Amino acid sequence: MAQASIDDVDLVIKTMAKTIVDNAEYFAHLDSIVGDGDFGYSLRNGFEVVLADYDTFDKSSVGAILKKIGLVISGKVGGVSGPIWGTAFLRAGITAGDRTELAPGDVIAMLRAAISGIMARGGASLGEKTLLDALVPATDALEASISDPAMQGDHAVAALQRAADVATKAAEETKSMLAMRGRAAYTGERSIGSVDAGATAVGVILQAIASAWREKYGEGVPA
Amino acid sequence: MAQASIDDVDLVIKTMAKTIVDNAEYFAHLDSIVGDGDFGYSLRNGFEVVLADYDTFDKSSVGAILKKIGLVISGKVGGVSGPIWGTAFLRAGITAGDRTELAPGDVIAMLRAAISGIMARGGASLGEKTLLDALVPATDALEASISDPAMQGDHAVAALQRAADVATKAAEETKSMLAMRGRAAYTGERSIGSVDAGATAVGVILQAIASAWREKYGEGVPA
Amino acid sequence: MRKFLNDPKTFVNEFLEGVALASGGALKFDPRYHLIYRADMPDPNKVSIIQGSGSGHEPAHTMIVGRGMLDAACPGDVFAGPPVEFVTETTKLMNSPKGVLYIVNNYTGDRTAWEMAKELMEAEDYKIGYLLVNDDVAVKDSTWTIGRRGVAGNFFVIKAVGAAAERGAEMDELERIGNKVIGQVRTMGIALSSCIPPVRGTPLFEIADGEMEVGIGIHGEPGRERRKMGTADEIVDIMLDAVVPDLPFKSGDEVCLMINGLGGTPISELYLLYGIAHKKLADKGIKVFRSYVGEYCTSLEMAGSHLTLLKVDDELKDLLLAPADVAYRVF
Amino acid sequence: MRKFLNDPKTFVNEFLEGVALASGGALKFDPRYHLIYRADMPDPNKVSIIQGSGSGHEPAHTMIVGRGMLDAACPGDVFAGPPVEFVTETTKLMNSPKGVLYIVNNYTGDRTAWEMAKELMEAEDYKIGYLLVNDDVAVKDSTWTIGRRGVAGNFFVIKAVGAAAERGAEMDELERIGNKVIGQVRTMGIALSSCIPPVRGTPLFEIADGEMEVGIGIHGEPGRERRKMGTADEIVDIMLDAVVPDLPFKSGDEVCLMINGLGGTPISELYLLYGIAHKKLADKGIKVFRSYVGEYCTSLEMAGSHLTLLKVDDELKDLLLAPADVAYRVF
Numbered sequence A, B: 001m002a003q004a005s006i007d008d009v010d011l012v013i014k015t016m017a018k019t020i021v022d023n024a025e026y027f028a029h030l031d032s033i034v035g036d037g038d039f040g041y042s043l044r045n046g047f048e049v050v051l052a053d054y055d056t057f058d059k060s061s062v063g064a065i066l067k068k069i070g071l072v073i074s075g076k077v078g079g080v081s082g083p084i085w086g087t088a089f090l091r092a093g094i095t096a097g098d099r100t101e102l103a104p105g106d107v108i109a110m111l112r113a114a115i116s117g118i119m120a121r122g123g124a125s126l127g128e129k130t131l132l133d134a135l136v137p138a139t140d141a142l143e144a145s146i147s148d149p150a151m152q153g154d155h156a157v158a159a160l161q162r163a164a165d166v167a168t169k170a171a172e173e174t175k176s177m178l179a180m181r182g183r184a185a186y187t188g189e190r191s192i193g194s195v196d197a198g199a200t201a202v203g204v205i206l207q208a209i210a211s212a213w214r215e216k217y218g219e220g221v222p223a
Numbered sequence C, D: 001m002r003k004f005l006n007d008p009k010t011f012v013n014e015f016l017e018g019v020a021l022a023s024g025g026a027l028k029f030d031p032r033y034h035l036i037y038r039a040d041m042p043d044p045n046k047v048s049i050i051q052g053s054g055s056g057h058e059p060a061h062t063m064i065v066g067r068g069m070l071d072a073a074c075p076g077d078v079f080a081g082p083p084v085e086f087v088t089e090t091t092k093l094m095n096s097p098k099g100v101l102y103i104v105n106n107y108t109g110d111r112t113a114w115e116m117a118k119e120l121m122e123a124e125d126y127k128i129g130y131l132l133v134n135d136d137v138a139v140k141d142s143t144w145t146i147g148r149r150g151v152a153g154n155f156f157v158i159k160a161v162g163a164a165a166e167r168g169a170e171m172d173e174l175e176r177i178g179n180k181v182i183g184q185v186r187t188m189g190i191a192l193s194s195c196i197p198p199v200r201g202t203p204l205f206e207i208a209d210g211e212m213e214v215g216i217g218i219h220g221e222p223g224r225e226r227r228k229m230g231t232a233d234e235i236v237d238i239m240l241d242a243v244v245p246d247l248p249f250k251s252g253d254e255v256c257l258m259i260n261g262l263g264g265t266p267i268s269e270l271y272l273l274y275g276i277a278h279k280k281l282a283d284k285g286i287k288v289f290r291s292y293v294g295e296y297c298t299s300l301e302m303a304g305s306h307l308t309l310l311k312v313d314d315e316l317k318d319l320l321l322a323p324a325d326v327a328y329r330v331f
């Protein structure tokens, strides 16, 4: 597996931001079923700024980029999503530090830092019907792929796709969960039967990143 | 043609009151098309009291009965209908005075007094899409029947039916009129195309009275 | 039915009882005449001021009974003026040697009731004053309609006259002040939805999503025109274009600007309209002396708004700022 | 969409500008942070009090900025707590040597924003006080939810603390008073319709005619139970049965009774509920000290109501009756 460069970070961030802006209504709709319907719109408020200002960010290191994004998101996004997504980027950025290249292990460490940041900020654990229920299994899958020789294609195209597919499936599985965090939690039993908006968003974003990655680096070695 | 007695007045009043109470929703519905939808309910407020208290009214003369009804109606009915219907009964009652029997000519005089009372109180003339547009032609028809030998059956059963039919038809014809009085007038051109609630009510009430009359006195001489 | 109700027939008396109970003794209630009145009135040194239109326009008029406003209100049923008996009984109860002032909104039903009552009471030597409110420019005056309706501008008439009455003004003085306000106040309304009279239980009419009713009345009467829904900017233009040239309001004038909610429109939207109207008036050189944003005269749960302008001078400013206490309050 | 709107994205800033323009200079507005603040604040002799939950609950909280209430409000978008930056910037602007008091409604989004801001500001040596409002008994406290929501009871917290701050009380005193109110206030809500967030343009959920949502939240979150529509008497029983035993409120207690409208319910219906509740409380030996009927904390145009009880003693009575001036007013 190769190293990821600042250029790759650009691609991931822009793909993510564009996906969020494009899917704002869809995500908000999901949040309206048992939540309050603001999720996609809130997130869009922040990622629109990221998209618009990205070229002016300090790109001297991965850490600089991600910390800046964390500040924009927690500054501009309201609701529970601002602090949670903002914290995730901040922690990932702190972990990346002044690196300008990321090894696969760095990416995993950054994701783990983001996850524990989210847990600390929002107090949620796995199985409580939040975005963690997609993000954690996807990170586990990515980590497993890294140490799996069958997945060692160029640039981890297949590994990323695998992680995205795990996220999508895990998001679907939040359907049967009882919401225990966020506004959806107020509905108790009635939250069962619909997917979590945040988890679904994680799946959709990872799929978009996996596609963009494949477009850039071609098909990986099939699993 | 025979004289009408206090007993006959009882029948007419009770039939009228019952018809208004039974048709309150229908009349209110008609008023809601271009008016404000209160007409039937307002009228019911008064005629319910008439029905409930009728047996306690002073029945020493036709005038006493009708003036009392006029007071109840203008006292209990809100909107434009209270003053208008109240005035009609008051004026008819004043015209009847202390008679205990009414000749056909007396009935016509009472109706004419009611009509000019309504016109004085509400300022409306014929053709302005109000209850006058049914009441006036019905009164004209009744007056014509009285002097028409072909209609001289017992107790004016046919004459009354003819008046009711004229009212019903005239009410239907208010459809093409532009409302110039009451709340319906605010809608201007848009009042054209639906019947006037008050005129329709006059038709429905007269039909009920004609039926009750026929039930009491049998078929009249056919025209 | 989407309403907090026990029985539509007792609706008016049940909410009026709530108003009286909420007042901590300041207001009394007589269910026979839908009557809410100040417990400390009548006062021989004060003209009594009373009103009663249809119910369904709350806080008008039953929730603006109190010091510096109305002394009593005797509304009819929802959207029906009061029966004459309500008015005569209220007049007797509130009688003062200085007289009883009727403030009447210009509707056939209201006028016939109040004018009949005035005749009856004057025949018994009561001293009755009379003001007729007709601020709605949506209705063109003509020889055959009864003329402009009284709508949200009624609030200003009561406020000014109520303040003056509290200071002991005589009847003719109150009529002068009231007619001054009536001469200088104009209103135009737009509705986005219908309303549900309790006795009826279903909407009085329908406004499709994407449409609006221009020149709406406050009894669910349709307005003069159904139009495609506009932006807030366009809607304020429609309202100002109807109101401003009518008086006309001119550059250099000082005004009260009221954005009245019809019952179902959130106050956030009313403030949004307010901001737009305030700026457009400033562009015309018309200065807002004071703002009035909220529900003053509603049509049950109708979504919509009236824009009302009142031209003010020093006399009216003073009366409008005078203290008043009514059931309708925040603190 | 049935709304007075130009663009859903600028909705909050447009109505806030209206609030500022309507204030005649008493309030200022900074669109960058959805910020409404008193022009005469900060004052070095007064703790500054600020709040910001989601928008869509007006008059809470932007229309209750003023003397004796909030010094500033910085809401988020409709139904979303404010971004952290709004809070930190508002704190800097309103900083006083006596400190800045945050009054926060208990929602994850609000709490994370205000708690992050508190950490950030304290790291820069600002003096920050903190009150968490959680009066909604519809949500049972548990180890895994964040606990009860803050709803209409928030008004009483701000009123009491605001009055004390105006008299110069120190931060710890304000926190004591605020927590006393929070400890004694309880709310339960019922909705009859949904609401339409401007960005969405359609109702957030559906309540069929003939049904009601018991335990509704103020963000359109469904409540705990959908039931067949009841009479007003039955509904008041449901609300009192949830609220009264919770504190519990007991015979001999004196209370403030608030009937809060959720935005689309006519005030006549609110007074009808008030009357019923007042009488049922009297039957339980609970005496109403003061009534609060109207819109205090809404959910856009939702039809529905909250019933709030606050147990009062002499200290709270005095603070509740102290004068206050806010944008949300009648006269």
Ligand SMILES: Nc1ncnc2c1ncn2[C@@H]1O[C@H](COP(=O)(O)OP(=O)(O)O)[C@@H](O)[C@H]1O
Binding pocket: A031, A035, A036, A037, A038, A039, A040, A042, A078, A079, A080, A081, A082, A084, A118, A122, A123, A124, A129, A130, A131, A132, A181, A182, A183, A184, A196, A197, A198, A199, D108, D109
């Ligand atoms: N405490 C929490 N920790 C982690 N994620 C959470 C938490 N609460 C909610 N979420 C996630 O955020 C999403 C909702 O976000 P958003 O709508 O912005 O929050 P709010 O509940 O304030 O409206 C949920 O679908 C869920 O995935």
Ligand SMILES: Nc1ncnc2c1ncn2[C@@H]1O[C@H](COP(=O)(O)OP(=O)(O)O)[C@@H](O)[C@H]1O
Binding pocket: B031, B035, B036, B037, B038, B039, B040, B042, B078, B079, B080, B081, B082, B084, B118, B122, B123, B124, B129, B130, B131, B132, B181, B182, B183, B184, B196, B197, B198, B199, C108, C109
């Ligand atoms: N000025 C008037 N003179 C005579 N009849 C009238 C007048 N105005 C209205 N009406 C009649 O009264 C009916 C409406 O009565 P009602 O609903 O009680 O009045 P409102 O217009 O006050 O709501 C109309 O259908 C019409 O027949």
Ligand SMILES: [Mg+2]
Binding pocket: A031, A035, A036, A037, A038, A039, A079, A183
């Ligand atoms: Mg949400």
Ligand SMILES: [Mg+2]
Binding pocket: B031, B035, B036, B037, B038, B039, B079, B183
């Ligand atoms: Mg009518």
Ligand SMILES: [Mg+2]
Binding pocket: B036, B038, B039, B079, B080, B183, C079, C080, C081, C109
């Ligand atoms: Mg009417």
Ligand SMILES: [Mg+2]
Binding pocket: A036, A038, A039, A079, A080, A183, D079, D080, D081, D109
């Ligand atoms: Mg939210």
